[in-house]
Amino acid sequence: MDTDLMIRVYPFFIEAAYVTVQLSVLTCLLGLACGTLGAMARLSRLAPIRWIAATYVSLFRGTPALIQIFILYFGGPQIGINLDSFAAGTIALGVNIGAYMTETIRGAIISVDRGQAEASRTLGMSRAQTMRKVILPQAARMMIRPLGVNINALIKGTALVAPISVIELTYTAQRFIGSTYKPFEMFLLAGILYMIIIYVVGQGIKWLDRRAQIV
Amino acid sequence: MGLDFTVVPEYFGILFLGMGWTIAITIGAGLLSFFGGIVFAVIALYGHWVIRLPFRLLAWLFMGTPLLLQLFLIYFGLIEVGIDLPAFIAGVIGLGLHFAVYNSELIQASILAVDKGQYEGARTLGLSRGQTLRRIVIPQAVRAVIPPMGNNMIALLKDSALVSVIGVAELTLAAQQAISRTYRPFEFYIAAAACYYVINLCLEAGLRRLERRIAASR
Numbered sequence: 001m002d003t004d005l006m007i008r009v010y011p012f013f014i015e016a017a018y019v020t021v022q023l024s025v026l027t028c029l030l031g032l033a034c035g036t037l038g039a040m041a042r043l044s045r046l047a048p049i050r051w052i053a054a055t056y057v058s059l060f061r062g063t064p065a066l067i068q069i070f071i072l073y074f075g076g077p078q079i080g081i082n083l084d085s086f087a088a089g090t091i092a093l094g095v096n097i098g099a100y101m102t103e104t105i106r107g108a109i110i111s112v113d114r115g116q117a118e119a120s121r122t123l124g125m126s127r128a129q130t131m132r133k134v135i136l137p138q139a140a141r142m143m144i145r146p147l148g149v150n151i152n153a154l155i156k157g158t159a160l161v162a163p164i165s166v167i168e169l170t171y172t173a174q175r176f177i178g179s180t181y182k183p184f185e186m187f188l189l190a191g192i193l194y195m196i197i198i199y200v201v202g203q204g205i206k207w208l209d210r211r212a213q214i215v
Numbered sequence: 216m217g218l219d220f221t222v223v224p225e226y227f228g229i230l231f232l233g234m235g236w237t238i239a240i241t242i243g244a245g246l247l248s249f250f251g252g253i254v255f256a257v258i259a260l261y262g263h264w265v266i267r268l269p270f271r272l273l274a275w276l277f278m279g280t281p282l283l284l285q286l287f288l289i290y291f292g293l294i295e296v297g298i299d300l301p302a303f304i305a306g307v308i309g310l311g312l313h314f315a316v317y318n319s320e321l322i323q324a325s326i327l328a329v330d331k332g333q334y335e336g337a338r339t340l341g342l343s344r345g346q347t348l349r350r351i352v353i354p355q356a357v358r359a360v361i362p363p364m365g366n367n368m369i370a371l372l373k374d375s376a377l378v379s380v381i382g383v384a385e386l387t388l389a390a391q392q393a394i395s396r397t398y399r400p401f402e403f404y405i406a407a408a409a410c411y412y413v414i415n416l417c418l419e420a421g422l423r424r425l426e427r428r429i430a431a432s433r
Contacts, residue, residue: 064373064375064376067407070400075400075402079401158281159281169284170284
């Protein structure tokens with residue numbers, strides 16, 4: 001193993017890891033927003049809104065995320081959407097993971113006992129109040145762990161923006177493999193950084209989950 | 216430049232060929248991930264620690280890093296050690312091993328959940344350890360995890376798009392070929408997405424039937 005080379009190139013990987021972290025955070029926030037909206041829409045009283053949400057989930061989960069990124073980045077300009085690769089990658093990935101999060105959040109909401117909603121309605125709360133004050137606080141606790149699974153997948157999924165040349169970890173590894181012909185060393189550098197990011201996020205989610213359970 | 220989907224039918228040939236390759240990769244990598252998953256699970260549970268430890272490390276690496284990065288490692292790594300495989304084979308190996316690790320986790324849990332009495336009964340009847348595993352425990356364990364392994368198959372189908380970056384001429388790369396001639400990325404990526412969606416629907420329907428048959432045979 002060429003450790004000299006690894007020491008020489010690792011600053012580039014650290015910089016790339018920052019980009020991966022930025023991508024992960026922004027994608028996660030957008031995904032949570034899409035997921036929450038999607039879950040509300042999936043549980044709406046209005047059938048057309050339910051259908052739109054179901055179609056969103058089905059289309060975005062039924063096609064590869066890579067293709068969705070390509071459609072937005074390469075196809076976007078044809079319909080007047082001009083985004084740089086970072087923005088296109090973040091938006092496409094966020095909307096994609098949002099479809100998975102929609103199902104996670106919906107699952108947590110419908111797992112809250114029916115009696116809770118019925119009791120709140122009987123006590124005179126509106127549907128929105130019931131959702132906000134009774135159902136969501138209980139569901140939020142249950143969705144932390146499954147959302148953690150989604151977040152773990154999205155961190156690894158940020159590698160998909162490498163083909164549109166966002167200079168993140170996988171792109172950096174690919175570029176250095178091409179210029180140094182040292183695939184194992186470059187894989188190791190990028191791999192360790194991915195695992196550190198995933199480990200830290202995983203610990204954070206575990207901590208949140210534990211706190212949420214005590215209350 | 217407006218949208219013009221009328222150019223798409225001209226390239227149906229290329230797209231269908233790409234679809235064929237996508238299906239071939241999914242089947243090849245699917246089989247590898249299925250049998251590889253069983254082998255990995257048995258090693259993880261019953262292997263000598265000298266083999267078990269490196270496997271544990273490998274599984275940990277494969278689950279903690281992106282598939283795309285692994286594909287680069289396998290494709291360029293094999294060339295580096297002097298094995299120059301066609302991109303298709305490298306893609307099948309990369310995808311197959313990646314999902315074998317995920318399947319192995321499912322199968323391990325399932326093997327441990329098989330009733331101990333089954334194992335004891337088989338041993339009492341004179342079957343060897345290997346026979347008991349092969350004929351009694353593993354068939355029951357695998358059957359129980361068909362539904363979650365089906366989900367992995369669906370993920371595998373979608374992730375097969377990633378092998379386009381190492382040059383496998385599957386659906387995504389086929390769309391890119393059509394785009395390089397027509398300069399119409401939107402139309403052709405939408406067409407490719409539609410193809411994936413259709414294959415996905417077929418796969419889902421097939422898996423549902425399989426699950427029903429397994430449920431009925433119990």
